[in-house]
Amino acid sequence: xxxxxxxxxxxxxxxxxxxxxxxxxxxxxxxxxxxxxxxxxxxxxxxxxxxxxxxxxxxxxxxxxxxxxxxxxxxxxxxxxxxxxxxxxxxxxxxxxxxxxxxxxxxxxx
Numbered sequence: 001x002x003x004x005x006x007x008x009x010x011x012x013x014x015x016x017x018x019x020x021x022x023x024x025x026x027x028x029x030x031x032x033x034x035x036x037x038x039x040x041x042x043x044x045x046x047x048x049x050x051x052x053x054x055x056x057x058x059x060x061x062x063x064x065x066x067x068x069x070x071x072x073x074x075x076x077x078x079x080x081x082x083x084x085x086x087x088x089x090x091x092x093x094x095x096x097x098x099x100x101x102x103x104x105x106x107x108x109x110x
Contacts, residue, residue: 032106039064039099044092053085053106062099065092085109 039062048067057064058080066073067090068083075081083089093099
């Protein structure tokens, strides 16, 4: 299983801090949620939070900022990100356009 804070940048290119890790991320068994989110400009989760499980994000469109245990990551289309949900995290939409992301949670949390 990948370590928390693993980024997989688009096409192997660097994307700020995201460019430092490469690899394949996946889960062997469900249950999990796979949700395609449309995220409005300036939307966000607010203060950092934790919960049970693991998360995987794949950005289809837009720019998404993730803070994981106080470390900032900026994801762009084609970037993906994995982390353990017990790590304090929060997210925020940056930029004027609507983001579209695939977000996977295990176990299902919403």
